[in-house]
Each structure stands twice: as C-alpha cells, then as structure tokens.
Amino acid sequence: MNWSAIKAIYVTEMARFFRTLAQSFISPVISTSLYFVVFGAAIGSRIQEVEGVSYGAFIVPGLIMLSVITQAISNASFGIYFPKFIGTIYELLSAPVNFLEIVLGFVGAAATKALFIGVVILGTASLFVDLEIQHPIAMVAFLVLTCLSFALFGFIIGIWAQNFEQLQLIPLLVVTPLVFLGGSFYSISMLPPIWQTITLFNPVVYLISGFRWAFFGLADVPIGLSLLAIAGFTALCLAAIWWIFRTGWRIRS
Amino acid sequence: MSAIVEIEGLRKVYAGGFEALKGVSLAIEEGEILALLGPNGAGKTTLISTVCGITNPGGGVIRVGGHDVVREYRQARRLIGLVPQEINLEPFTKVIDTVRFSRGLFGKTRDDAYIEKLLKQLSLWDKRDSRTMELSGGMKRRVLIAKALAHEPRVLFLDEPTAGVDVELRKDMWDVVADLKADGVTIILTTHYIEEAEAIADRVGVINKGELLLIEEKASLMARFGQKHLQIELQTPIAEVPEALASHGLSLGEGGDVLHYAYDTRGERTGITALLNDIAAAGLVMRDLRTEESSLEEIFVSLVKEDAA
Known part of the structure; x- marks a missing residue:
C-alpha cells in the first residue's frame, strides 16, 4: 500500500474543506435550525408523538441522514470531478497508486467532512430537543457507514459526470427524492398499505430506519436488514469503482 | 550507457x-x-x-x-x-x-x-x-x-x-x-x-x-542531411555568371554581387577549392565568404514530405 499517497490525497482534500470551514460549519447549523422551525414547530404542533417519541426528536435521525447523504455525495463527486475538470487528474493517473488508494484518499476525506456535518447537526438538534441515544455504538456505526457508502457513490458520480450539470443531476433527481421519501420526517407505518410496500424498494428507508433504531429503539424494518442493505450498497459501489479503474472508464483513454 | x-x-x-x-x-x-x-x-x-x-x-x-x-x-x-x-x-x-x-x-x-x-x-x-x-x-x-x-x-x-x-x-x-x-x-x-x-x-x-x-x-x-550553403560576396557586381564558372552550378543573387553555391557535406569532395580557384582565375575579386548549415527544421520538413509522398 502507498500510504503516503493516501495521506497526500486526504490532506489535500481536507485542506479544501478547512479553507471554507466557516461556511461548512454555519450552513448545516442554519439549515437544521430551519428544519426544526418548520417541521418541529409548525408540523410538530399537530403531530405530538410518533410511536411514543416526540416529533421533534423523531425527525433528528432523518435530518442527520438527509444532510450526511447529500454532503457525502457532493464532497466526493466534486473531489474527483474537479481534477478531471481542471486537468490535474494526469498526476493521479501517472502516480504509483492503485484504485483502492485513490478511493481511500478521496472517499475518506469526503466521508470525514460528511461525518463532521452530521455531528454538527446532532449538536444543533440537541439544543432544540431532548435526545437520548439508546444504542450509541450502532448509531456511530450507521453514521460512519452511511458517510462512507454515499461518499463512494458520490465518487462514482464524479467520475461519470462530464460537466457540472451532470454532477448535480443524480443528487437532485434521484437522491434527494429518495431521502425525502425514505421516512426522514415520518414513520413508514403512517403511510397507506400500498405505499408501505412501494417504499420498501427505496434503499434509503433501510438506512434511516436503522439509524432511528440506534436512537430510539424503533425501526420500520428489521435492524439486520438495515445493516445488510448498507453493507450491500457499499459493496456495490466498491465493485463499480474497481471496474471503473480496471477499464479506465471516463478517466483513462 | x-x-x-x-x-x-x-x-x-x-x-x-x-x-x-x-x-x-x-x-x-x-x-x-x-x-x-x-x-x-x-x-x-x-x-x-x-x-x-x-x-x-x-x-x-x-x-x-x-x-x-x-x-x-x-x-x-x-x-x-x-x-x-x-x-x-x-x-x-x-x-x-x-x-x-x-x-x-x-x-x-x-x-x-x-x-x-x-x-x-x-x-x-x-x-x-x-x-x-x-x-x-x-x-x-x-x-x-x-x-x-x-x-x-x-x-x-x-x-x-x-x-x-x-x-x-x-x-x-x-x-x-x-x-x-x-x-x-x-x-x-x-x-x-x-x-x-x-x-x-x-x-x-x-x-x-x-x-x-x-x-x-x-x-x-x-x-547526414546537412546541405551546406556558401555565399560569395563580390567586390564588383556582375551581370551574369562567367562562362568559366558554369560547371559549378552557381546562381547569382539579385544585386549581382553575391554568388550562391550549394554543396553536400556528405560528399567526398565539396568542390570548394576548385570553385575558389576558378573564381580567382576568372578575375573576380571576393569581398566576403559565408557558409550556412541547413537547420533541423529543413531536415524535418524534408523528412515529413518524404513520408507523405
């Protein structure tokens, strides 16, 4: 393993994050506060409790997932797209590194940034509602796995994208709807039966359900299934990236 | 190496x-x-x-x-x-x-x-x-x-x-x-x-x-590709290349005071000595001599042309 290459990529990617630290810190704080004002106060005043948990607290896991997934994708996709766009990718391609090392550097940094934002949101949320985390280890594991798997997914988008519009396309048209419809702000059991079945095809449901279980011990789907889903998604993304580097798809002519 | x-x-x-x-x-x-x-x-x-x-x-x-x-x-x-x-x-x-x-x-x-x-x-x-x-x-x-x-x-x-x-x-x-x-x-x-x-x-x-x-x-x-080029500046301009120098394949410059002579460095004899002797014998007085080597550019152009042909 070329550890120094992984470190070099990771440090450089993190440096970009630190250059805009204030922005990275303030924007999740503001957006989380807004969600609490809108969903927590306005809607929460009508829905008192969901399965014994106050609505304000109930939406916290979904809210964290929403931001973490979005951030992991955008950081990782931009991280690898930018060198392609400005041409500095030549250096990565000519360096003595394999696909795993490049991925560890870029995805590791993107996941770290997303994790940071997840923690900031958790901190902000705890100012609004009382939070008790029933399974802290599982909570951390779900958070880290989500950051990693969606950073991997973002990395694929960054390689696939040939312009800035395409970079936004999948997060906007696929990921955001899936996250919103994945039970971020409601329990699946609140849906009509037919939609409950349809929702089970949305992979994000399993993530949010598992994450919420770690907080409150409540889950829409069995926890084992949630773990299996996220592990499967991670493996799928890794396999896709391995294939990309093996064939040089969209990066090596 | x-x-x-x-x-x-x-x-x-x-x-x-x-x-x-x-x-x-x-x-x-x-x-x-x-x-x-x-x-x-x-x-x-x-x-x-x-x-x-x-x-x-x-x-x-x-x-x-x-x-x-x-x-x-x-x-x-x-x-x-x-x-x-x-x-x-x-x-x-x-x-x-x-x-x-x-x-x-x-x-x-x-x-x-x-x-x-x-x-x-x-x-x-x-x-x-x-x-x-x-x-x-x-x-x-x-x-x-x-x-x-x-x-x-x-x-x-x-x-x-x-x-x-x-x-x-x-x-x-x-x-x-x-x-x-x-x-x-x-x-x-x-x-x-x-x-x-x-x-x-x-x-x-x-x-x-x-x-x-x-x-x-x-x-x-x-x-190998070096064509060299000799320019002979004359003291007095002439109207045409004298008959005695015809065998050297000279060309006369526009003002009538420069003779151009191309030769190949690859050849065993460049013909320069004979040319200079003949010029002197023809009664022409030389003011200056200059040689030029063909550049890589010319070599390159001729190679690419050959390849295209």
Whole structure:
C-alpha cells in the first residue's frame, strides 16, 4: 500500500474543506435550525408523538441522514470531478497508486467532512430537543457507514459526470427524492398499505430506519436488514469503482 | 550507457478508430536528452501518455528501468516524472503544498530540505507561499516541473515545455533542462520548435502519423542531411555568371554581387577549392565568404514530405 499517497490525497482534500470551514460549519447549523422551525414547530404542533417519541426528536435521525447523504455525495463527486475538470487528474493517473488508494484518499476525506456535518447537526438538534441515544455504538456505526457508502457513490458520480450539470443531476433527481421519501420526517407505518410496500424498494428507508433504531429503539424494518442493505450498497459501489479503474472508464483513454 | 526506457512495438488505437501509434519501438539511454519532433497529431503526446500511465497501451511493451509499465506500474512510475503540455494546476493551492502533494503521491516521505533545494533551483522559493493562480505562465510551468521532480525521478518527460513561452523564458527553461541533465536525469521532450531540439538534445527522433521515422544523434543527423550553403560576396557586381564558372552550378543573387553555391557535406569532395580557384582565375575579386548549415527544421520538413509522398 502507498500510504503516503493516501495521506497526500486526504490532506489535500481536507485542506479544501478547512479553507471554507466557516461556511461548512454555519450552513448545516442554519439549515437544521430551519428544519426544526418548520417541521418541529409548525408540523410538530399537530403531530405530538410518533410511536411514543416526540416529533421533534423523531425527525433528528432523518435530518442527520438527509444532510450526511447529500454532503457525502457532493464532497466526493466534486473531489474527483474537479481534477478531471481542471486537468490535474494526469498526476493521479501517472502516480504509483492503485484504485483502492485513490478511493481511500478521496472517499475518506469526503466521508470525514460528511461525518463532521452530521455531528454538527446532532449538536444543533440537541439544543432544540431532548435526545437520548439508546444504542450509541450502532448509531456511530450507521453514521460512519452511511458517510462512507454515499461518499463512494458520490465518487462514482464524479467520475461519470462530464460537466457540472451532470454532477448535480443524480443528487437532485434521484437522491434527494429518495431521502425525502425514505421516512426522514415520518414513520413508514403512517403511510397507506400500498405505499408501505412501494417504499420498501427505496434503499434509503433501510438506512434511516436503522439509524432511528440506534436512537430510539424503533425501526420500520428489521435492524439486520438495515445493516445488510448498507453493507450491500457499499459493496456495490466498491465493485463499480474497481471496474471503473480496471477499464479506465471516463478517466483513462 | 544502458537503456532506461525501452519501447517495443507500441500501438494505440483510440475509441473513435484513430490509430495514434503504429508500432513504435524506441530505446532511450540513461542520462541523455531525447527530443521528439513531429507535427500536431503525430502521436508525440500519446507516446508520452502511454509510458506514464495516462493512456492504456493498445499493444506492445514498455519498460522503464527494466519494469513493465503495466504489470510493475508502481516500480516503473516511481522512476518517472511528467510535465504535461497544458498548465494544469489547482488554482487555490500554495506552491509548496502542491509540490509536497506530488512527492507524497509518489510514495516518498516528506523531505523539506529536498523541496527547498528543488524550489530554489527552479527560482520558485520566493513564491512558495503564493497560490498557483497568482503566478505568471512561466512560473506555473516551473511549478509543474517542480511537481514532476518532487519524487526525485530518474526519467523526466517534458511535453512541449516551451509552448507559448516567450524567448527569454524558453532559454531559461533550456538552462533548467541542462542542470537536470547534469544531475543525471534522463530527459525526453516533445517539441514543435526545431531550434529547441537543436539547442538542447543529444538525440532527435522524428514522429509523423504514429510512426517513428528516424531516431539518431543530432550531430550525425545534421551531417547526414546537412546541405551546406556558401555565399560569395563580390567586390564588383556582375551581370551574369562567367562562362568559366558554369560547371559549378552557381546562381547569382539579385544585386549581382553575391554568388550562391550549394554543396553536400556528405560528399567526398565539396568542390570548394576548385570553385575558389576558378573564381580567382576568372578575375573576380571576393569581398566576403559565408557558409550556412541547413537547420533541423529543413531536415524535418524534408523528412515529413518524404513520408507523405
């Protein structure tokens, strides 16, 4: 393993994050506060409790997932797209590194940034509602796995994208709807039966359900299934990236 | 000397069907400066990109320092530095950080003393904390060279290092290349500028349409294709070339005071002594003599034309 290459990529990617630290810190704080004002106060005043948990607290896991997934994708996709766009990718391609090392550097940094934002949101949320985390280890594991798997997914988008519009396309048209419809702000059991079945095809449901279980011990789907889903998604993304580097798809002519 | 870069039967066909390299074979000796000349689209950049790992080879074998660039890419690539044609730099990064990044990427541990020496050698030390977007074009090119040398490679590829660089900076760049050669680095550069190859290369390779037309010592190439040209300035202008000199194939310049004589340095006899004797015998008084060698440019043009024919 070329550890120094992984470190070099990771440090450089993190440096970009630190250059805009204030922005990275303030924007999740503001957006989380807004969600609490809108969903927590306005809607929460009508829905008192969901399965014994106050609505304000109930939406916290979904809210964290929403931001973490979005951030992991955008950081990782931009991280690898930018060198392609400005041409500095030549250096990565000519360096003595394999696909795993490049991925560890870029995805590791993107996941770290997303994790940071997840923690900031958790901190902000705890100012609004009382939070008790029933399974802290599982909570951390779900958070880290989500950051990693969606950073991997973002990395694929960054390689696939040939312009800035395409970079936004999948997060906007696929990921955001899936996250919103994945039970971020409601329990699946609140849906009509037919939609409950349809929702089970949305992979994000399993993530949010598992994450919420770690907080409150409540889950829409069995926890084992949630773990299996996220592990499967991670493996799928890794396999896709391995294939990309093996064939040089969209990066090596 | 032994070959540090060996290329055998290298082929490359791009996805669109364009055949960029048609079985190029080439051995580059350790410590030499090799200039690859060729028109646009000749395959120069594809050749370099394939050796460096940016483009997948379509067929053939490339070894650097005895390591196959596909199977033993780690060992091979550690020996190679690449300065690309385009100025590609992350705009917001500081000079010293981007150079350190390159060193790390190639698996070397941080060495501040070496980076300082390198930046000083390239006159970049004063600019080490500048963001790359604040630098002039020439300085950016130097940063690219510093990045390519950050991991102490033994072979340096320079893809059109002086394209779009003014004359002064170009000379500057040649000095840098000469310093690198003195340090024992093998240098392969591609160029449009024949004078560049003429000024700094030990050997010259000519590529056209994906084929290596020739590769040889610059001096012997010059000698082989070297047409020389003698200009004889006369004290008094004449109306036509005297009958006695007709056998020499002279031509008379416009003012009537310059005689032109072309000869081949490859020939056993250049005919110069006989010509000068005959001129004196014809009663012409010479004011000055000047000889000119044909440049690599002319050699190159004639080769490419031959290839097209």
